[in-house]
Amino acid sequence: MDTGHRSSLRSRCARAVHAHSPALVGLSRSIHAEPELAFAEHESVRKITEVLAGEGFEVRRPVAGLDTAFTASFGHGELVVGLCAEYDALPEVGHACGHNVIAAAAVGAAIGLRDVADELGITILVIGTPAEEVGGGKVLMLERGVFDPVALAMMVHPGPEETVTRPSRAIADLEVRYTGRESHASSAPERGINAADALTVAQVAIGLARQHLEPGQQVHGIVTHGGAAPNIVPARTSAVFNLRAPEVESLARLSGRIEDCLRAGAVATGAGYETSEISPVYAELRPDGWLAEAYRAAAVELGRAPLSPAEERSRVSGSTDMGNVTHVVPGIHPTLALDCGDAVNHQPEFAAACVSPSADRAVVDGAVAMAWTAVAAATDSEQRTRLLADVAGRAAASRKVAATGGAA
Numbered sequence: 001m002d003t004g005h006r007s008s009l010r011s012r013c014a015r016a017v018h019a020h021s022p023a024l025v026g027l028s029r030s031i032h033a034e035p036e037l038a039f040a041e042h043e044s045v046r047k048i049t050e051v052l053a054g055e056g057f058e059v060r061r062p063v064a065g066l067d068t069a070f071t072a073s074f075g076h077g078e079l080v081v082g083l084c085a086e087y088d089a090l091p092e093v094g095h096a097c098g099h100n101v102i103a104a105a106a107v108g109a110a111i112g113l114r115d116v117a118d119e120l121g122i123t124i125l126v127i128g129t130p131a132e133e134v135g136g137g138k139v140l141m142l143e144r145g146v147f148d149p150v151a152l153a154m155m156v157h158p159g160p161e162e163t164v165t166r167p168s169r170a171i172a173d174l175e176v177r178y179t180g181r182e183s184h185a186s187s188a189p190e191r192g193i194n195a196a197d198a199l200t201v202a203q204v205a206i207g208l209a210r211q212h213l214e215p216g217q218q219v220h221g222i223v224t225h226g227g228a229a230p231n232i233v234p235a236r237t238s239a240v241f242n243l244r245a246p247e248v249e250s251l252a253r254l255s256g257r258i259e260d261c262l263r264a265g266a267v268a269t270g271a272g273y274e275t276s277e278i279s280p281v282y283a284e285l286r287p288d289g290w291l292a293e294a295y296r297a298a299a300v301e302l303g304r305a306p307l308s309p310a311e312e313r314s315r316v317s318g319s320t321d322m323g324n325v326t327h328v329v330p331g332i333h334p335t336l337a338l339d340c341g342d343a344v345n346h347q348p349e350f351a352a353a354c355v356s357p358s359a360d361r362a363v364v365d366g367a368v369a370m371a372w373t374a375v376a377a378a379t380d381s382e383q384r385t386r387l388l389a390d391v392a393g394r395a396a397a398s399r400k401v402a403a404t405g406g407a408a
Helices: 003-019 021-033 042-054 099-114 137-143 195-212 248-269 289-301 309-313 322-326 348-353 357-379 381-403
Strands: 058-060 070-074 079-085 122-128 152-154 157-159 170-179 218-225 236-245 272-277 335-337
Touching: 003 021, 003 099, 003 357, 021 042, 021 099, 021 357, 042 058, 042 070, 042 099, 042 122, 070 099, 079 099, 079 357, 079 381, 099 122, 099 157, 099 357, 137 322, 152 289, 152 322, 152 357, 170 195, 170 248, 195 218, 195 236, 195 248, 236 248, 248 272, 289 357, 335 357, 357 381
Parallel strands: 079 122, 079 152, 157 335
Antiparallel strands: 058 070, 070 122, 170 236, 170 272, 218 236
């Protein structure tokens, strides 16, 4: 495709996003005003899908067996552009991770691409992914085939800094439950088995282990139940720990070490214990290099200033289930800088920044940058071929697994 035609397509995308900017900003602010937790984002989904349906998108909900997951599609081109929307909030601090901005930007990118979809030979697929903060909505949707036809997947995330390929950590969410025996804490403590002591021993063991962890490994957690009353020997306690590491292989080693610390609490006190994962494991991000550079060029053209790749590598972020998607589908997960002062994600001050003028601009800029990235990929014959070949390769691998009864 010649440069002039590509430029025209980009201009039409930008004009469409800007024409819809009041509705997009309104959507972002409305989601922010009614924060909903993982797998319970019913109002947020309603608001998002009503906008998309009103713009001519074919909405399917629920999908993948998840009540608050959805897809919204437009077009019939062979290149499927996946735009991931998140919309769950955090307990107590609401939208302190800015998922309202993520959702509105995904809708904006879809609207920007809608009128040029036929010329680009694309299908636009907005993928509504619940439960990013805990629960792993994208992991479940990936396993259940929602991403199978997707040739490239994109989303943008607000933060204190502008980045394109900033690393994330792999994470496992681990719950531990100790079971002891009640007794009177004063008159018959010897008859009790103290589950709170078991948890304390485990916490001390984890604290001592921290100085010997591998670079980039982290453990942090909270006690979710510590006992019923001080005069009763606690018979049941529980805690949740986040285990993070630079990649899933390191995470597996860390998990084994922390499991030993949790076991130590049971051994020391005689309590029973059990552990369980409360979310699927989130893998580290593996952004697609070509898509990342196309997005970076778009962001710079829009007047944004991403950190250099070298600077990005020194600023590891948290964790995201988008990492699992990028292990399978070529994808990107850039961040959009907000005017948030010294605040960072998961603070109340950052929640306030997510409905500021800079957040409103991030919705529009993020939408345009993703739309321009899709145009770049769809009109570059070499990249288009690569992306379509990747989809075909995944489909062939799935058929092979199915034919051999699940044996890879």
